[in-house]
Amino acid sequence: MSITTFIIISIIKSAAVVGILLTAVAYSVWLERKVSARIQNRWGPTRVGPFGLLQPLADGVKFIFKEDLTQPHVYKPLYIAAPMIALVFAITSISVIPFGNWVEVGPWGTYLQITDLNIGLLVVLGITSMGVYGVALAGWSSNSKYALLGGLRASAQMISYEVSLGLSLVGVVIMAGSLSLREIVDAQGGVFWGFIPRWNIFHGQTLAFFIYMISAYAETNRTPFDLPEAESELVAGYHTEYSAMKFAMFFMAEYANMVTVACLATLLFLGGWHGPIFGPPILQALMPVFWFCLKVFFFMFLYVWVRWTLPRFRYDQLMAFGWKFLLPLAIANIVYTALVVALRAQYPGTF
Amino acid sequence: MLHLILFLFFGTICVAGAVNLLVQSHPINSALSLIVVMASLSAEYLLLGAEFVAAVQVLVYAGAIMVLFLITIMLLNAGKEERTKGSRVATMLGVPGVVIGTVLVAWTLLGRSSTTQSVSIGALWGAPKDIARLLFHDFLLPFEITSVLILIAIMGAVVLASKPEAAARGPRKDG
Numbered sequence: 001m002s003i004t005t006f007i008i009i010s011i012i013k014s015a016a017v018v019g020i021l022l023t024a025v026a027y028s029v030w031l032e033r034k035v036s037a038r039i040q041n042r043w044g045p046t047r048v049g050p051f052g053l054l055q056p057l058a059d060g061v062k063f064i065f066k067e068d069l070t071q072p073h074v075y076k077p078l079y080i081a082a083p084m085i086a087l088v089f090a091i092t093s094i095s096v097i098p099f100g101n102w103v104e105v106g107p108w109g110t111y112l113q114i115t116d117l118n119i120g121l122l123v124v125l126g127i128t129s130m131g132v133y134g135v136a137l138a139g140w141s142s143n144s145k146y147a148l149l150g151g152l153r154a155s156a157q158m159i160s161y162e163v164s165l166g167l168s169l170v171g172v173v174i175m176a177g178s179l180s181l182r183e184i185v186d187a188q189g190g191v192f193w194g195f196i197p198r199w200n201i202f203h204g205q206t207l208a209f210f211i212y213m214i215s216a217y218a219e220t221n222r223t224p225f226d227l228p229e230a231e232s233e234l235v236a237g238y239h240t241e242y243s244a245m246k247f248a249m250f251f252m253a254e255y256a257n258m259v260t261v262a263c264l265a266t267l268l269f270l271g272g273w274h275g276p277i278f279g280p281p282i283l284q285a286l287m288p289v290f291w292f293c294l295k296v297f298f299f300m301f302l303y304v305w306v307r308w309t310l311p312r313f314r315y316d317q318l319m320a321f322g323w324k325f326l327l328p329l330a331i332a333n334i335v336y337t338a339l340v341v342a343l344r345a346q347y348p349g350t351f
Numbered sequence: 352m353l354h355l356i357l358f359l360f361f362g363t364i365c366v367a368g369a370v371n372l373l374v375q376s377h378p379i380n381s382a383l384s385l386i387v388v389m390a391s392l393s394a395e396y397l398l399l400g401a402e403f404v405a406a407v408q409v410l411v412y413a414g415a416i417m418v419l420f421l422i423t424i425m426l427l428n429a430g431k432e433e434r435t436k437g438s439r440v441a442t443m444l445g446v447p448g449v450v451i452g453t454v455l456v457a458w459t460l461l462g463r464s465s466t467t468q469s470v471s472i473g474a475l476w477g478a479p480k481d482i483a484r485l486l487f488h489d490f491l492l493p494f495e496i497t498s499v500l501i502l503i504a505i506m507g508a509v510v511l512a513s514k515p516e517a518a519a520r521g522p523r524k525d526g
Contacts, residue, residue: 078379078383117402118402118478118479119402119403119406119479122403122406122407122410123406125410126406126409126410126413126414127409129409129410129413129414129415129418130409130413130414132414132418133386133418133421136418136421136422136425137379137383137421139425140379140421140425148425151425152422152425152426155418155422156422158418159415159418159419162414162415166410179479
């Protein structure tokens, strides 16, 4: 492949992935409003387009045309930079996520992924860990009590749960023997006893899966861990002082982070794009992407479902749960996985 | 060629961030400059082929330690620093010291420039597997001893931070 083709293909892939991600973000907001409405026995958005499907567009237009207020007491450079930092890191983290297998269009073939790195998993974790600056700086630069408290809570919560999140993934890495997301997915192909897929969740990593999901909910500041923006005590937390598009950027960052977390859960625990494949060749080429999207949709739905079902934690409960319960559990999972893998290597066929 | 341009680009950002760290008078701006320094250092590691070290640099330093710095600054609500002229001794010893140090480094590097070579991405081995083998196989004992040392340091910090037991148990006079 010549360097020009490579650059063109890379640009097309990046544009497509960012476009799909932003659309997914817009429609997750729609999904959230629809599902929450049904849970509360309402209809949700119905006026704009069929089933309210054009509501995200209307919201976008509204956000752009609203008055963008900047309070006189804010520290301006960081106040403006904070939403950008949050959004940029939220979108960048999608760059190493693989959506499917090798596809061929005419003479060109490519993996359905912007780029494959052999440290892909660490790159995602590194970029998402930088996202906390957006929230922390927004809280500080707003120069108001609610925002500062929200920012402090968010950053303390995000670093605390990042530890158990990272440790819960070590088991998966030990099983696959690689940090490349593509290789981790490839290691999950095949089935047990003819019908149970060899996904990590059915392959000894069930505990890790639940630790990951709980920590991921805390990482994305979603209920039951939405202390940073607890509306009953902090008004809106770190984005209290933000309006119009700046507020929308935090909103988009939150949903983009949710999509990334859902993608990562799919890749690491639910076998990525693996699933039953049948039918004519064109269908066979599309099925992996379909399975991937279906699993990601499941996680997005779960996010909404949990938000409108569970109440909020108290702050001391949140910290105690993270450090005293999830962290030891995650370490125990690493020890157990490492032990089983080592015993398997020592006595093949016994375990 | 592209490699060299990128290396110089991130090197310049790194040095500019370090200078900005010293020049800024507000602690938050200094902390943010330090993050820029660490992120550009990580890019330099990536260009040298040490992917794992680059990722860990971002994860540990930029992602965790600097967040703690920021939280501390935010909690203390530290204001702007006061500017002082600085001591005369620092000027008299510091400026010649910096000049001598720079000359020494430049002289050493330029004197050996004929024996050095440039490397391309991936030429050096820094894959996670190699590093893991070194840490958990070749240097297992030093590695474990270091982790015990860190554990002792954490315990020391907890002991120092917690109140003495007698004072904690005794009746509070101000209450």
